[in-house]
Amino acid sequence: xxxxxxxxxxxxxxxxxxxxxxxxxxxxxxxxxxxxxxxxxxxxxxxxxxxxxxxxxxxxxxxxxxxxxxxxxxxxxxxxxxxxxxxxxxxxxxxxxxxxxxxxxxxxxxxxxxxxxxxxxxxxxxxxxxxxxxxxxxxxxxxxxxxxxxxxxxxxxxxxxxxxxxxxxxxxxxxxxxxxxxxxxxxxxxxxxxxxxxxxxxxxxxxxxxxxxxxxxxxxxxxxxxxxxxxxxxxxxxxxxxxxxxxxxxxxxxxxxxxxxxxxxxxxxxxxxxxxxxxxxxxxxxxxxxxxxxxxxxxxxxxxxxxxxxxxxxxxxxxxxxx
Amino acid sequence: xxxxxxxxxxxxxxxxxxxxxxxxxxxxxxxxxxxxxxxxxxxxxxxxxxxxxxxxxxxxxxxxxxxxxxxxxxxxxxxxxxxxxxxxxxxxxxxxxxxxxxxxxxxxxxxxxxxxxxxxxxxxxxxxxxxxxxxxxxxxxxxxxxxxxxxxxxxxxxxxxxxxxxxxxxxxxxxxxxxxxxxxxxxxxxxxxxxxxxxxxxxxxxxxxxxxxxxxxxxxxxxxxxxxxxxxxxxxxxxxxxxxxxxxxxxxxxxxxxxxxxxxxxxxxxxxxxxxxxxxxxxxxxxxxxxxxxxxxxxxxxxxxxxxxxxxxxxxxxxxxxxxxxxxxxxxxxxxxxxxxxxxxxxxxxxxxxxxxxxxxxxxxxxxxxxxxxxxxxxxxxxxxxxxxxxxxxxxxxxxxxxxxxxxxxxxxxxxxxxxxxxxxxxxxxxxxxxxxxxxxxxxxxxxxxxxxxxxxxxxxxxxxxxxxxxxxxxxxxxxxxxxxxxxxxxxxxxxxxxxxxxxxxxxxxxxxxxxxxxxxxxxxxxxxxxxxxxxxxx
Numbered sequence: 001x002x003x004x005x006x007x008x009x010x011x012x013x014x015x016x017x018x019x020x021x022x023x024x025x026x027x028x029x030x031x032x033x034x035x036x037x038x039x040x041x042x043x044x045x046x047x048x049x050x051x052x053x054x055x056x057x058x059x060x061x062x063x064x065x066x067x068x069x070x071x072x073x074x075x076x077x078x079x080x081x082x083x084x085x086x087x088x089x090x091x092x093x094x095x096x097x098x099x100x101x102x103x104x105x106x107x108x109x110x111x112x113x114x115x116x117x118x119x120x121x122x123x124x125x126x127x128x129x130x131x132x133x134x135x136x137x138x139x140x141x142x143x144x145x146x147x148x149x150x151x152x153x154x155x156x157x158x159x160x161x162x163x164x165x166x167x168x169x170x171x172x173x174x175x176x177x178x179x180x181x182x183x184x185x186x187x188x189x190x191x192x193x194x195x196x197x198x199x200x201x202x203x204x205x206x207x208x209x210x211x212x213x214x215x216x217x218x219x220x221x222x223x224x225x226x227x228x229x230x231x232x233x234x235x236x237x238x239x240x241x242x243x244x245x246x247x248x249x250x251x252x253x254x255x256x257x258x259x260x261x262x263x264x265x266x267x268x269x270x271x272x273x274x275x276x277x278x279x280x281x282x283x284x285x286x287x288x289x290x291x292x293x294x295x296x297x298x299x300x301x302x303x304x305x306x307x308x309x310x311x312x313x314x315x316x317x318x319x320x321x322x323x
Numbered sequence: 324x325x326x327x328x329x330x331x332x333x334x335x336x337x338x339x340x341x342x343x344x345x346x347x348x349x350x351x352x353x354x355x356x357x358x359x360x361x362x363x364x365x366x367x368x369x370x371x372x373x374x375x376x377x378x379x380x381x382x383x384x385x386x387x388x389x390x391x392x393x394x395x396x397x398x399x400x401x402x403x404x405x406x407x408x409x410x411x412x413x414x415x416x417x418x419x420x421x422x423x424x425x426x427x428x429x430x431x432x433x434x435x436x437x438x439x440x441x442x443x444x445x446x447x448x449x450x451x452x453x454x455x456x457x458x459x460x461x462x463x464x465x466x467x468x469x470x471x472x473x474x475x476x477x478x479x480x481x482x483x484x485x486x487x488x489x490x491x492x493x494x495x496x497x498x499x500x501x502x503x504x505x506x507x508x509x510x511x512x513x514x515x516x517x518x519x520x521x522x523x524x525x526x527x528x529x530x531x532x533x534x535x536x537x538x539x540x541x542x543x544x545x546x547x548x549x550x551x552x553x554x555x556x557x558x559x560x561x562x563x564x565x566x567x568x569x570x571x572x573x574x575x576x577x578x579x580x581x582x583x584x585x586x587x588x589x590x591x592x593x594x595x596x597x598x599x600x601x602x603x604x605x606x607x608x609x610x611x612x613x614x615x616x617x618x619x620x621x622x623x624x625x626x627x628x629x630x631x632x633x634x635x636x637x638x639x640x641x642x643x644x645x646x647x648x649x650x651x652x653x654x655x656x657x658x659x660x661x662x663x664x665x666x667x668x669x670x671x672x673x674x675x676x677x678x679x680x681x682x683x684x685x686x687x688x689x690x691x692x693x694x695x696x697x698x699x700x701x702x703x704x705x706x707x708x709x710x711x712x713x714x715x716x717x718x719x720x721x722x723x724x725x726x727x728x729x730x731x732x733x734x735x736x737x738x739x740x741x742x743x744x745x746x747x748x749x750x751x752x753x754x755x756x757x758x759x760x761x762x763x764x765x766x767x768x769x770x771x772x773x774x775x776x777x778x779x780x781x782x783x784x785x786x787x788x789x790x791x792x793x794x795x796x797x798x799x800x801x802x803x804x805x806x807x808x809x810x811x812x813x814x815x816x817x818x819x820x821x822x823x824x825x826x827x828x829x830x831x832x833x834x835x836x837x838x839x840x841x842x843x844x845x846x847x848x849x850x851x852x853x854x855x856x857x858x859x860x861x862x
Contacts, residue, residue, distance in 0.1 A: 074700065093688065098674075098696035125686035127674060127697060127717065128710075154713045157705075 004028040006062060008075035008165060009086070013040055013063070016105060017079035019138040024165060025058030033063045041065040053142050071095045073143050075161060078104035078116070081272060082279075084114050086123070087160030093124040102264035103130040103151065107186035108276040115183040115227075116152045128155050130162065132139040133180055134237040135245040137252075138157040141171065148172040150238045152182035174237060180181070181224045185242060188220040188234075190254060190276035191297040193246035194268075197258020198297075198306055200250055209247045211292065214239050218322060219291045223280075226287040258297075266303030274301045292316055326507035328477045329561035330421050330531060337418060344414040344821065347550045357402040358394050364409065364541040365391035377798055383412075395412035406543075413547045417827070419510060419533035421560075426508050426530055466500040468667035468729060472606050472680040476670055477507055479682035480604030481559045487577060487611045487726055489519070489564040490618050492663070497563070497612060498530070500665040510555055511563035512548070537569075544840050549587055556591035556605060560783055566722060574620065575846045576726050580719040589673040589711055589718075593698055595850060602724050604682050607718065609668035609786045615733040616818055617841070624841040630754070641766040674714045675721035690714070727848045729796045732784060738811035738824060739842035741776040742833045744854030766833035767836035770808070772832050776802035776854065783851050792847060852855035 006029075010021040013035035021033040042307050043049075044063045048056045064070050071092065074267060080088055085106060104116045114122065117129035130153030140147050149164040151173055159175035167173045175181055192212065199208045217240050221231030246255050257270035268274040281298045284291040296309040352360065363385040372384040390405055397405070455488050466632045467702035476482055486497055494513065501509065510531040518524040518534060535548060555562055597602025617623070670678040672694050678684055697714065698704055745768055746758050751761035781804065790796045800804040808831065816825045823839040825832050833839055 093686065093691060096686075098684075098692060098694055099699055122687050124688075125690070125692050125694075126686070127714070153799065154716075156709045157707050280416075 004245050006230045008032070008076045008077060009034055009070045009073045010079055011070065011092075012049070012078065012080040012084075013044060014079065015035070015050065015142075016063075017077075018044070018053060018057060019077055020077055020105070020166075020194045022058040022063040023061030023141055023168075023171070027168060027293035028060065029165065030060045030062065031063050032060075032070055032073060033151045034067065035063070035065055036067075053139075055142070058111045064198045067092065067245050068095055071097075071100070074099045074101060075165065076100055076102045076245045078102055078106065078120075080104075082104065082106045082108040082110050082116055082276065083272060086110055086112075086119050089120055094309070096124040096126050098125050098127070098191045100126045101128040101155075101161065102126050103132055103158070103162055105132045105151070107133065107189045108285075109183070109187050109283055111275070111279055113279060113286060115180065115187075117179055117183065125232045127177070128158050129153065130155070130158050131182050131186065131238075132162065132166075133182050133242060134174075135242045136171070137245065137249075144170055146154065146170050148174065148237055150174050150176050150182055150236065152176040152179045152233075152238065154179055176233060176236070176238065178224075178230050180227050180229030181231070182229075182238040183238075183271050184224040184227065184229055187232050187276065187280050188216055188239070188294075189242055189246065190273045191280065191294040192216050192243040193252060194258035194261060194270075194273060194297050194301075195256035196243075196246045197255040197260075197292060198262030200298065201256070201259025201262045202306055204310070211244055213247065216240070216243060216293055219289075219293055223284055223287065223289045223291060226289045246282050261300060265300045267289070268301045277301060326477070326505065328507040329481075329559060330510055331423050331426065331507050332559075333423065337420070337758050340418055341411055341414045343554060344418075344551055345549070346408045347554055348410045348547055349403070349406070351546055351550055353576075357399070357406055357511075358397070360393060360543050361402065361409070362406060364543045365394070367392060367541040368539065370780075371540075387487040390650070409543060410547055412541075413544055414551065416515075416536070417533050417551050418549065419531060419637055420528050421508070421510060421531045422529040425526075434581060434628065446581055447695070458816075463662045464496050464499045464503070464664040465662045465666065466561075466667065468610070468665075469504075469608075469669050470667055471506050472670055473667050474677075475504060475680040476606045476678065476682060477561060477609075480602050480606055480609055481556045481591065482509075482561040482606050483556065483774040484561070484563040484608045485611055485722055486563070486564045486609070486665075487730070488567045488570050488624075489612065489614060490570060491576070492614075492618060493565070493570075493612045494532075496663045497610065507561060509561045509563040510611055512552070517847070528825055547584070549583060549590075552584060552587040553591045556587060557846070565597050566719070570619070570623060572623050573844045573847075574617070574624060574627075576723070576730060577846035577850070580722060580725055582719055584637045585718055585722075586715045587710060588712060589698075592673050592713075593704065593706075596695055596698065597704055606678055606682070607671045607673065607699075607722065609671065609729065610723045611666045611668070611729045611731065613664040613666065613731035613733070615735050615814055618818075621819060621821075621838055622840045624837050627841075628759070658748055664731050664796070666729040666731065668729045670716065671721050671725070673718060675717040677720075730796060730845065730848070731796050732799055732845060733796055733813035733814075734798055734807045735814050735842045737777065737780055737784070737799050737822075738773075739830075739839040741773055741780055742778075742824060742831065742839060743768075743836070743843040745772065745776050746833065746836070748854040752784055755840075759840070761836075763832065766836060767827070767830045768833070770805075770829045770831060774804040777807055780846075780851060780853075781807065784846075784849070787849060 008024065009032040009160045010017045011193050021031045024031045033044070041063045044057060070151060078085070085104070102120050105117045105192060109115055110256050117131060120129050122125055130151055130159055132149055134152050136147045136149040136150035149171065151159050154177055156175070156177065163173045163175065178181065195212050196209060196271060198320055199212065220234045220239060224234060225231055246252060249255060250259070254270050254273045255266060261268050277298050281291060281294050284294065292313055296313050299309050300306055368387050369384055372380050374380055375384055420623050473482065484497070486493065494511065508531050510533060512535040513527055513532040515534045515536040518527060533551065552562065566580040566585055568581040571577055573817040588607060592603060592605040672678050672684045674694055674697055675688065676694065679691060684694040685691055746766065750758055750761070781799065784793060784795060784799065787793045788800070812826050814826055819838060821835040821838060823835045823842065825834050
């Protein structure tokens with residue numbers, strides 16, 4: 001066990017986890033980084049590097065594969081995809097304490113339709129949860145590009161704590177009390193990014209990205225309200241702010257998968273993205289919420305020609321904007 | 324034998340209570356602008372007492388008028404002194420005078436107590452009959468649920484019983500159930516209007532009731548009340564709150580709870596932690612009080628249906644103000660097959676987690692833990708009002724979920740719901756108020772149509788019941804639709820002035836759709852499928 005006493009632990013040593021830990025470490029805050037993969041932990045500890053990132057990991061990052069040691073700090077940042085959240089939380093739960101605050105950065109709902117924060121609450125004693133979202137990509141942060149994010153939690157003290165932990169002149173962090181709205185915004189990233197890719201890949205014109213973004217605000221807003229959040233949040237950084245990044249970033253993995261999918265319906269190269277769309281659509285249907293963009297993207301994933309799916313969308317009756 | 328936990332444990336010095344209350348409120352209001360607070364108190368109270376004629380009220384109004392005039396030039400010390408005087412005044416009004424021997428004696432004769440209150444002219448014969456057990460109230464007020472856990476917890480910390488509230492009979496019914504279960508007495512806040520009957524007032528005062536004057540709407544009074552409730556919990560006086568705040572007007576389960584009072588549990592817990600007090604844990608015990616028929620149903624539903632009525636907090640002219648109606652109800656209740664049933668739910672901590680009988684909080688998977696960490700950071704107790712409001716919101720959600728699980732549905736609820744659902748299906752797009760005004764013929768249903776609707780509802784309710792999401796009784800549990808129908812029609816004919824539902828040959832008639840609505844609303848909490856019309860009979 002190391003002599004330093006880190007104030008937080010990042011759970012998950014993928015690109016996102018290593019970036020977050022190194023970002024905080026770079027500001028002089030000792031951070032623990034946990035991975036279940038002992039080999040990866042050893043490589044990170046010895047070589048101070050990660051395959052997906054150029055450069056060195058901060059010396060203030062203390063890597064471990066010992067979960068008990070990892071859960072000693074009260075502040076935990078969960079940097080794993082939604083599909084892995086439940087298993088991980090079940091593993092952590094016996095060691096979690098009511099003092100813990102857990103913030104996740106997962107964009108998407110778990111396979112059973114629960115939000116990540118709900119899964120944490122349903123499987124452990126932890127009540128103080130939050131989500132980090134917005135147009136902040138790991139590589140941007142790693143390279144030190146200017147960006148902004150949102151930390152959402154019903155607990156304003158947790159918002160303050162995360163701001164203090166991560167905020168920097170190059171990373172503006174705004175707070176939101178609407179955790180559900182922010183989680184819906186994050187989940188909507190997958191259909192919007194895939195759709196943005198389809199539009200650019202098929203060269204469908206310059207107006208459609210704008211239509212996509214503004215209508216995505218409306219349909220995600222409907223789902224947010226149905227799940228207890230608000231619709232306004234989707235007009236902020238965690239909603240349209242995040243999705244605008246997709247429209248402007250053809251190199252993003254999901255966007256490029258969308259471009260290929262539009263040309264070859266039924267063949268989505270980004271399996272996890274496809275699964276997040278299916279989860280979101282099923283959640284919307286269970287709550288009787290109409291999400292035509294998500295449905296259209298799902299249909300293309302299932303094999304419907306892009307032109308057909310687009311024609312259905314363009315043929316939908318219009319009404320007052322915002323409804 | 325009286326259990327010696329909680330308030331029954333100690334002799335209470337009223338002067339100590341009042342003095343502690345004054346200093347507690349002073350601490351609570353530290354940093355507040357006292358002049359603003361006192362001014363609001365004076366203005367609202369003077370307005371409330373504009374038409375006062377009672378000598379006491381007039382003197383109180385004059386005192387506030389004098390205070391208001393002095394406020395603008397009063398020094399901080401003078402303001403504090405005025406505050407102390409007012410807090411003491413309200414404290415004297417609020418504070419109950421629990422008396423263990425009165426409680427012991429009263430509970431021994433409680434079965435007759437109700438009759439005594441109702442039939443003062445035949446006091447002695449009523450008492451003697453009661454003592455001989457002829458008024459066997461124990462058969463009419465039953466209890467079930469997590470009684471053993473509750474029983475263990477009263478020794479581990481402070482218990483706050485938080486029942487549903489439908490009737491003025493709730494307090495005596497739950498008091499009787501507690502006594503029958505061998506649980507200690509609880510203090511509870513009762514509307515000051517219930518203290519107008521001298522005999523009832525004396526009993527309530529000595530059995531643990533403290534007075535709440537809901538007409539006093541100013542902040543200072545609310546702070547005094549909250550402080551009294553918190554102080555009582557700190558002294559480990561087990562307490563009873565009706566978190567719905569008032570009787571359910573619609574007949575439905577409470578979904579919005581008064582969080583101010585619930586928050587006193589968390590406050591008392593944190594004060595106990597800070598003081599390093601032993602047995603500082605606070606437990607909430609949700610409970611449902613279930614009736615086949617509710618005495619005040621007609622007045623309550625009228626109040627619900629009148630927009631203006633929604634803001635009418637105290638009903639002073641309901642059936643409880645008419646002894647003849649109360650007497651008739653109690654007689655009928657004693658004659659009914661179905662008793663009042665109190666269900667004690669699984670205990671919760673102030674954060675909404677379940678609690679085991681050792682007083683440990685349980686995570687969703689049943690692992691025990693100490694909840695102190697919720698209010699600590701880095702091992703230190705941290706005050707955070709916003710955080711605590713979130714915790715209390717979570718607690719309120721856990722209590723309303725418990726209400727849904729522990730509510731008992733009877734034939735009256737299910738038949739009333741079936742008829743209202745059919746009425747809605749017959750008149751799609753028509754709002755509730757328009758449906759209530761439909762002519763009698765539009766409210767007549769073929770028995771087969773009703774049976775079909777009942778079949779659907781019963782199947783769904785039984786499925787919920789099998790998953791532990793609701794409790795069912797009588798024919799609702801196992802009977803056929805026609806049995807449910809017959810039992811409900813018989814029950815509806817027992818007490819209310821007008822029948823909610825009656826039989827007419829092969830038809831069922833929704834005679835009083837408003838009254839039936841009161842019972843139908845009990846099913847609102849449960850997400851049942853949309854109503855259907857049998858045989859496509861859309862009139």
